[in-house]
Amino acid sequence: MNTISEVSQSTPQPASDKDRILIFDTTLRDGEQSPGASMTLEEKLQVADILDQMGVDIIEAGFPIASDGDFEAVQQIAGRVKRSVICGLSRASAKDIDRAAEALRPAERRRIHTFIATSPLHMKFKLNMTPEQVLQKVTDSVTRARNHTDDVEWSAEDGTRTEHDFLCRCVEAAIKAGAGTINIPDTVGYSVPEEYFALISMLRQRVPGADDVIFSTHCHDDLGMAVANSLAGIRAGARQIECTINGLGERAGNAALEEIVMAIRTRGDVLPFDTGIDTRMLVRASRMVSTVSAFPVQYNKAIVGKNAFAHESGIHQDGMLKNAETYEIMRPEDVGVSQTSLVMGKHSGRHAFREKLVALGYQLGENAFEDAFKRFKDLADRKKHVFDEDIEALVEDEVAAAGERIRMIALTVISGTGGAARATVTLDVDGRHETRESHGDGPVDATFAAIRKIVEHGADLMLYQVSAVTEGTDAQAEVSVRLEENGKTVTGRGADTDTMVASAKAYVSGLNKLMTRRAKTAPEALRAG
Numbered sequence: 001m002n003t004i005s006e007v008s009q010s011t012p013q014p015a016s017d018k019d020r021i022l023i024f025d026t027t028l029r030d031g032e033q034s035p036g037a038s039m040t041l042e043e044k045l046q047v048a049d050i051l052d053q054m055g056v057d058i059i060e061a062g063f064p065i066a067s068d069g070d071f072e073a074v075q076q077i078a079g080r081v082k083r084s085v086i087c088g089l090s091r092a093s094a095k096d097i098d099r100a101a102e103a104l105r106p107a108e109r110r111r112i113h114t115f116i117a118t119s120p121l122h123m124k125f126k127l128n129m130t131p132e133q134v135l136q137k138v139t140d141s142v143t144r145a146r147n148h149t150d151d152v153e154w155s156a157e158d159g160t161r162t163e164h165d166f167l168c169r170c171v172e173a174a175i176k177a178g179a180g181t182i183n184i185p186d187t188v189g190y191s192v193p194e195e196y197f198a199l200i201s202m203l204r205q206r207v208p209g210a211d212d213v214i215f216s217t218h219c220h221d222d223l224g225m226a227v228a229n230s231l232a233g234i235r236a237g238a239r240q241i242e243c244t245i246n247g248l249g250e251r252a253g254n255a256a257l258e259e260i261v262m263a264i265r266t267r268g269d270v271l272p273f274d275t276g277i278d279t280r281m282l283v284r285a286s287r288m289v290s291t292v293s294a295f296p297v298q299y300n301k302a303i304v305g306k307n308a309f310a311h312e313s314g315i316h317q318d319g320m321l322k323n324a325e326t327y328e329i330m331r332p333e334d335v336g337v338s339q340t341s342l343v344m345g346k347h348s349g350r351h352a353f354r355e356k357l358v359a360l361g362y363q364l365g366e367n368a369f370e371d372a373f374k375r376f377k378d379l380a381d382r383k384k385h386v387f388d389e390d391i392e393a394l395v396e397d398e399v400a401a402a403g404e405r406i407r408m409i410a411l412t413v414i415s416g417t418g419g420a421a422r423a424t425v426t427l428d429v430d431g432r433h434e435t436r437e438s439h440g441d442g443p444v445d446a447t448f449a450a451i452r453k454i455v456e457h458g459a460d461l462m463l464y465q466v467s468a469v470t471e472g473t474d475a476q477a478e479v480s481v482r483l484e485e486n487g488k489t490v491t492g493r494g495a496d497t498d499t500m501v502a503s504a505k506a507y508v509s510g511l512n513k514l515m516t517r518r519a520k521t522a523p524e525a526l527r528a529g
């Protein structure tokens with residue numbers, strides 16, 4: 001199996017004059033080598049299914065000699081996946097290769113991937129072999145693998161730190177022995193794009209038989225250049241990229257599949273290639289791999305990070321509302337994100353705030369809108385995340401407060417272990433500011449007592465309840481109070497990031513309702529001030 005059309009998944013691809021790049025996913029092998037990312041058999045099967053569904057051409061399912069568990073995972077994936085080629089890794093040793101072949105037996109399309117290090121450092125210190133011994137291993141291992149399958153891949157581990165003449169001899173030996181895919185790993189993420197481009201170009205020019213095989217990239221991210229190097233590789237003529245979901249892999253990881261695929265899709269002008277990947281499944285695959293590996297995806301990760309299609313700045317949000325292309329080079333739905341999110345925060349402006357209010361079902365007049373916007377900015381200054389519920393709470397507060405006789409102006413509370421709590425409250429009652437101080441059994445009791453000194457009344461406090469509107473220690477507290485007078489009850493609500501302020505607002509809101517009720521029956525009954 002040497003040609004791209006033989007290897008690529010048999011699903012009909014849209015007609016294209018672009019060169020097809022094979023996507024070789026090694027999440028289950030190199031990805032699982034990340035310290036702490038081990039997956040159970042069941043989890044590996046789930047990942048294999050999603051890789052197959054999204055159109056990955058080759059799934060490297062594991063390293064069968066590594067353990068019985070790895071063997072079983074490769075075997076079960078081989079028996080279950082029908083479209084992708086299933087691949088197993090082996091060292092340049094007969095027992096590794098035979099074990100891989102056994103695990104792969106149930107697969108409809110199987111590949112043995114055998115490797116040996118070719119750099120002076122690895123040969124001398126790790127393998128303790130001479131270059132000639134390594135060369136012989138290349139021929140022996142590929143030959144043995146070919147006895148099991150006609151789809152054999154050979155890798156020159158630490159290829160980017162290998163001396164060029166020797167690398168050419170190894171690649172030539174692998175091709176002669178029957179390898180259809182030649183992989184040149186940047187095992188330690190040492191290369192830079194220009195150098196990797198030159199290396200693949202050099203091999204394609206110098207090695208006899210190079211035109212009959214597929215060259216492959218396998219780049220690690222130690223210097224953050226895995227994706228750039230892989231793309232340089234395909235520009236130099238490689239036609240397979242080895243990568244992993246979320247860039248999982250040894251140390252700093254491998255080239256991220258989602259970045260490779262979207263770079264090719266988005267920049268067809270400079271990367272005239274196609275992959276067979278259904279990009280709409282990228283985010284789903286990313287979340288699944290993150291869950292099963294227990295490796296969180298960083299918020300600002302390209303393509304699949306939580307913030308990849310989120311905008312908080314007012315100027316960006318305004319641009320997005322006018323034309324999404326101002327700040328987005330990809331459509332969120334193309335990677336499986338339902339929509340762009342305009343995150344409300346301290347950098348947001350009026351355009352986005354108005355849009356959010358409309359989405360939440362509020363139609364405010366100009367003054368009420370300006371008031372709400374100011375309160376929103378104040379809140380966003382104090383609070384890291386402003387959620388929809390926060391905005392609802394602050395608008396409801398505003399709407400409820402309109403036309404009320406009493407308003408909260410200021411509150412200071414001192415409480416702790418040093419004695420009774422003390423609260424100083426200033427209220428605006430019918431346009432006059434009144435300030436009172438009171439002690440109490442705790443900060444809430446002191447606050448309510450100070451309010452009672454300003455607005456005297458005979459209602460009993462029947463319920464006091466606090467809940468967090470959203471998550472986090474900076475969440476808005478929403479306080480509800482129930483006041484009862486003469487068998488009739490009213491409820492007051494208040495929200496604020498400060499629980500005491502929310503409590504005072506709730507109490508004041510209850511008193512306003514009480515005043516309204518009394519005004520309808522006996523307006524003079526409640527004495528304010």
Ligand SMILES: CC(=O)SCCNC(=O)CCNC(=O)[C@H](O)C(C)(C)COP(=O)(O)OP(=O)(O)OC[C@H]1O[C@@H](n2cnc3c(N)ncnc32)[C@H](O)[C@@H]1OP(=O)(O)O
Pocket residue numbers: 030033063065066067090091092093115116117126127128157187250
């Ligand atoms: C760059 C890469 O990602 S390569 C893949 C790396 N992945 C893994 O290593 C994960 C799975 N590995 C394992 O489970 C184990 O290392 C095993 C089962 C493969 C081998 O275990 P052990 O037999 O206990 O050997 P150990 O891991 O300690 O040492 C590796 C041996 O393989 C040899 N070796 C390394 N690479 C190769 C190779 N490509 N071909 C032949 N021999 C190799 C080493 O020289 C060393 O041999 P030595 O025992 O004669 O010194």
Ligand SMILES: CC(C)C(=O)C(=O)O
Pocket residue numbers: 030115155156157158183185186187188218220
């Ligand atoms: C086995 C090879 C392909 C590898 O993982 C590497 O060199 O990084």
